[in-house]
Amino acid sequence: MNGAMSEAALEALVARFGTRIETGEAVRAQHGAGDSWHAAAAPDAVLFVDSTAEVSQALAICHEHGVPVVAFGHGSSLEGQVQAVRGGLCLDLSRMDKVLRVSQGDMDCSVECGVTRQALNEDLRATGLFLPIDLGAHATVGGMASTRASGTMTVRHGTMRDLVMGLTVVLPDGEVVQTGGRARKSSAGYDLTGLFIGAEGTLGIITELTLKLAGIPETAKAGMYAFASVDEATACVVEALQCGLCLNRIELLDGLQMAAINAWNGTAHAETATLMVDLAGGEVQVETDLEMFGALAEGHGATAHPCETPEAYSAMWALRHSALYAARGLRPGCKSLSTDVCVPVTELPTIIAAIGAEIEAAGIVAPMHGHVGDGNFHLVMLFDPEEPEEQETVRALNHRLVSMALEHGGTATGEHGVGLGKKVFMEAQHGPALGLMKRIKQAVDPKGILNPGKIFDL
Amino acid sequence: MNGAMSEAALEALVARFGTRIETGEAVRAQHGAGDSWHAAAAPDAVLFVDSTAEVSQALAICHEHGVPVVAFGHGSSLEGQVQAVRGGLCLDLSRMDKVLRVSQGDMDCSVECGVTRQALNEDLRATGLFLPIDLGAHATVGGMASTRASGTMTVRHGTMRDLVMGLTVVLPDGEVVQTGGRARKSSAGYDLTGLFIGAEGTLGIITELTLKLAGIPETAKAGMYAFASVDEATACVVEALQCGLCLNRIELLDGLQMAAINAWNGTAHAETATLMVDLAGGEVQVETDLEMFGALAEGHGATAHPCETPEAYSAMWALRHSALYAARGLRPGCKSLSTDVCVPVTELPTIIAAIGAEIEAAGIVAPMHGHVGDGNFHLVMLFDPEEPEEQETVRALNHRLVSMALEHGGTATGEHGVGLGKKVFMEAQHGPALGLMKRIKQAVDPKGILNPGKIFDL
Numbered sequence: 001m002n003g004a005m006s007e008a009a010l011e012a013l014v015a016r017f018g019t020r021i022e023t024g025e026a027v028r029a030q031h032g033a034g035d036s037w038h039a040a041a042a043p044d045a046v047l048f049v050d051s052t053a054e055v056s057q058a059l060a061i062c063h064e065h066g067v068p069v070v071a072f073g074h075g076s077s078l079e080g081q082v083q084a085v086r087g088g089l090c091l092d093l094s095r096m097d098k099v100l101r102v103s104q105g106d107m108d109c110s111v112e113c114g115v116t117r118q119a120l121n122e123d124l125r126a127t128g129l130f131l132p133i134d135l136g137a138h139a140t141v142g143g144m145a146s147t148r149a150s151g152t153m154t155v156r157h158g159t160m161r162d163l164v165m166g167l168t169v170v171l172p173d174g175e176v177v178q179t180g181g182r183a184r185k186s187s188a189g190y191d192l193t194g195l196f197i198g199a200e201g202t203l204g205i206i207t208e209l210t211l212k213l214a215g216i217p218e219t220a221k222a223g224m225y226a227f228a229s230v231d232e233a234t235a236c237v238v239e240a241l242q243c244g245l246c247l248n249r250i251e252l253l254d255g256l257q258m259a260a261i262n263a264w265n266g267t268a269h270a271e272t273a274t275l276m277v278d279l280a281g282g283e284v285q286v287e288t289d290l291e292m293f294g295a296l297a298e299g300h301g302a303t304a305h306p307c308e309t310p311e312a313y314s315a316m317w318a319l320r321h322s323a324l325y326a327a328r329g330l331r332p333g334c335k336s337l338s339t340d341v342c343v344p345v346t347e348l349p350t351i352i353a354a355i356g357a358e359i360e361a362a363g364i365v366a367p368m369h370g371h372v373g374d375g376n377f378h379l380v381m382l383f384d385p386e387e388p389e390e391q392e393t394v395r396a397l398n399h400r401l402v403s404m405a406l407e408h409g410g411t412a413t414g415e416h417g418v419g420l421g422k423k424v425f426m427e428a429q430h431g432p433a434l435g436l437m438k439r440i441k442q443a444v445d446p447k448g449i450l451n452p453g454k455i456f457d458l
Numbered sequence: 459m460n461g462a463m464s465e466a467a468l469e470a471l472v473a474r475f476g477t478r479i480e481t482g483e484a485v486r487a488q489h490g491a492g493d494s495w496h497a498a499a500a501p502d503a504v505l506f507v508d509s510t511a512e513v514s515q516a517l518a519i520c521h522e523h524g525v526p527v528v529a530f531g532h533g534s535s536l537e538g539q540v541q542a543v544r545g546g547l548c549l550d551l552s553r554m555d556k557v558l559r560v561s562q563g564d565m566d567c568s569v570e571c572g573v574t575r576q577a578l579n580e581d582l583r584a585t586g587l588f589l590p591i592d593l594g595a596h597a598t599v600g601g602m603a604s605t606r607a608s609g610t611m612t613v614r615h616g617t618m619r620d621l622v623m624g625l626t627v628v629l630p631d632g633e634v635v636q637t638g639g640r641a642r643k644s645s646a647g648y649d650l651t652g653l654f655i656g657a658e659g660t661l662g663i664i665t666e667l668t669l670k671l672a673g674i675p676e677t678a679k680a681g682m683y684a685f686a687s688v689d690e691a692t693a694c695v696v697e698a699l700q701c702g703l704c705l706n707r708i709e710l711l712d713g714l715q716m717a718a719i720n721a722w723n724g725t726a727h728a729e730t731a732t733l734m735v736d737l738a739g740g741e742v743q744v745e746t747d748l749e750m751f752g753a754l755a756e757g758h759g760a761t762a763h764p765c766e767t768p769e770a771y772s773a774m775w776a777l778r779h780s781a782l783y784a785a786r787g788l789r790p791g792c793k794s795l796s797t798d799v800c801v802p803v804t805e806l807p808t809i810i811a812a813i814g815a816e817i818e819a820a821g822i823v824a825p826m827h828g829h830v831g832d833g834n835f836h837l838v839m840l841f842d843p844e845e846p847e848e849q850e851t852v853r854a855l856n857h858r859l860v861s862m863a864l865e866h867g868g869t870a871t872g873e874h875g876v877g878l879g880k881k882v883f884m885e886a887q888h889g890p891a892l893g894l895m896k897r898i899k900q901a902v903d904p905k906g907i908l909n910p911g912k913i914f915d916l
Contacts, residue, residue, distance in 0.1 A: 105696045105804035106833075128700070148645040159643050161652070162620060177891040183800040184832040185617050186869035187606040187656055188876055188887055189913050190895045194619070194652030198645055215702045238563045242586070244673045244739065281702065285743040342641040346563035374642040375564075411644035418646055429646055433635040436902065437648045443901030444894065455647050 113142025571600025800872025
């Protein structure tokens with residue numbers, strides 16, 4: 001134990017939860033890291049909770065004893081959000097995975113926080129509805145809300161901020177509050193729902209969510225478009241956005257990322273800046289818009305490869321979803337710093353070119369892919385963990401990337417969150433507004449027990 | 459003066475702003491009421507500000523002296539948001555009306571808070587872009603953000619919560635903070651932008667906004683559909699939403715509202731539950747979807763009146779926008795309590811029938827219209843200001859309406875905000891979460907100078 005959990009605290013927890021308070025090394029280690037390049041930090045104990053009431057009871061005890069509490073869903077966070085850097089109790093919420101209610105007519109549902117988006121969509125299949133968030137990761141909706149996750153369909157459906165209508169949240173002292181509700185909109189007071197989304201478990205523990213759902217579209221068609229440069233691809237995206245095409249996904253991959261995908265999947269696509277585009281809606285609309293997109297792409301010199309069959313459609317999106325693993329496959333045995341920034345779409349060419357030049361000059365392998373309709377892109381920077389200098393170079397490049405994003409009106413992270421990795425940029429990004437965030441944190445969690453050391457230090 | 463502004467405070471304000479601190483009765487009276495049924499309450503003084511720096515200086519002085527501050531845009535708020543119930547200084551922001559920046563490529567702009575949506579859209583005309591918020595009122599974007607306004611196009615474009623990407627806000631002590639930015643999404647810390655939207659000027663004064671814009675659609679077509687009942691109309695809306703039609707607006711008006719519109723405009727439309735529907739997008743898509751909507755409406759026994767010409771289209775939407783004035787015209791000389799609630803769409807028939815029966819039993823004239831795609835509707839309850847009993851009946855009906863909305867999973871207000879009128883319902887709606895709102899208010903505005911007495915009492 002690192003001292004965060006006193007004997008008295010542990011006794012109180014064991015008095016309530018018995019042997020369910022687990023302190024074995026394996027389970028602690030398993031809960032001390034997400035899918036990130038940050039050093040692991042195990043909690044002192046782990047509790048698999050089954051209900052909001054249990055979360056409330058656990059928090060009340062931890063609050064009384066000043067024990068740090070970290071929420072854990074599926075452990076897929078990329079910026080060290082689940083690392084128990086000050087020890088304490090990890091609340092594993094993955095067993096709270098019930099779908100509580102689905103309303104087909106209102107196109108919404110209420111779920112427990114631990115359900116994964118995959119399991120929810122499986123559950124919804126018969127209704128013709130789905131949760132329109134398409135991430136690379138296997139993630140719980142509670143974790144997705146807590147990091148304000150988004151993914152490939154944001155260009156059409158928005159982020160978790162747009163899809164969550166209401167929450168059940170347990171506050172640091174164990175009080176349970178309901179925020180928002182089932183109305184599609186509300187002007188009744190402060191947007192507490194929005195405040196907990198993206199707070200990374202530092203203000204409260206989300207235990208239930210009410211979510212907007214979307215109808216599965218009548219048709220979806222897709223295609224791959226190879227451009228001579230990122231500039232041409234981005235210019236094409238800007239035009240497509242302005243035309244109001246029924247875009248469902250519009251993803252950009254650079255030449256190196258395409259090369260990685262080819263190597264990983266045994267394919268032979270052009271290894272140049274590529275757009276993977278998905279249009280969804282009614283049959284006629286999709287046909288019309290796909291043709292229009294084709295014309296726009298041609299105007300920018302692209303070579304078009306429309307997916308002619310449902311199998312080709314699925315195969316193309318499988319390639320896209322292999323991007324992270326394919327990137328890591330470029331240097332087996334290496335680790336990866338997976339970073340993301342988001343900028344106004346028209347700033348993409350400048351910033352991608354500038355960071356690309358620095359990456360090349362530094363001799364680092366770092367393929368790029370992104371949700372270009374939102375101006376959000378990822379670099380997977382590979383480094384040899386045995387080479388401290390290379391790791392330092394990669395860190396420095398990440399700093400350069402974020403600095404450039406901020407200079408160009410963007411944000412340090414579009415969808416991965418702050419966690420440990422982006423904390424250092426919060427002062428530069430927010431200025432005096434960071435002080436306001438801290439005042440809110442102190443008002444909601446005066447003892448500072450919830451996920452301490454994340455987003456900012458007090 | 460009602461004592462909120464001390465001599466010393468007034469002297470300090472005059473020392474900085476000279477004769478621009480206006481204390482004449484006329485200007486004070488003009489700033490003491492919006493477009494609401496609530497009693498007017500004039501501020502002690504009014505200052506027309508020209509810049510964020512001036513707002514900051516005025517707040518610093520008021521903060522030092524404990525003077526209440528109320529922000530004033532165009533005075534169109536419906537729930538008493540601008541009433542200076544504890545006196546103090548009114549900051550009139552209407553001169554801060556500059557459009558600061560428009561990016562066609564990124565489909566966004568930055569503006570000062572005092573620009574009206576009408577003036578902004580006029581300014582944007584040449585760009586092919588517009589701010590897709592269509593209210594009945596002539597309102598400033600700062601006021602619209604502060605009440606989380608929405609209107610007829612929410613079903614497609616969302617509310618101000620969805621359209622504001624960033625803010626400049628002056629905090630109670632005069633500190634200026636920037637929230638959000640120009641990135642389409644961000645996971646970098648707490649959603650402060652969302653916190654100020656809908657806060658009705660109780661947490662800070664919004665002085666600048668960065669807004670998402672939408673492309674003016676290639677085509678829009680509309681039609682009016684007369685149904686035998688609200689139930690049939692609502693059932694048709696639910697189906698249209700599930701089909702994912704390219705709905706731009708879908709508005710419901712009851713028989714009495716249609717009668718009021720006929721009388722006001724000299725038209726002769728069926729005086730029964732009516733949907734006014736607007737579809738927008740590409741030519742082919744709009745044609746296809748309009749046909750499909752026609753088939754759905756026919757399935758629910760509706761009589762269709764599509765708008766065959768652009769003139770007919772404009773005329774129909776002019777009728778819709780006359781709804782409030784037409785409603786008030788039913789009893790000339792009377793006042794109106796204009797209330798709004800929002801519920802899950804499938805709950806609409808139940809609640810509309812139930813409140814309709816109570817209204818009828820009480821002998822009150824109260825036409826209904828609403829943004830049915832969101833489950834949001836308005837009742838304009840007319841009362842004779844000389845008849846205290848009638849006024850009491852109308853208040854009681856408003857209470858019944860909100861109680862029913864809350865019982866059916868809805869909210870006390872979908873878009874008008876809380877102000878003075880809906881305060882009494884906040885405990886019932888939010889429960890313990892209301893306490894959290896108060897903690898946030900106290901953390902951000904410990905002296906309680908910003909728009910005191912609104913949303914909740916401390």
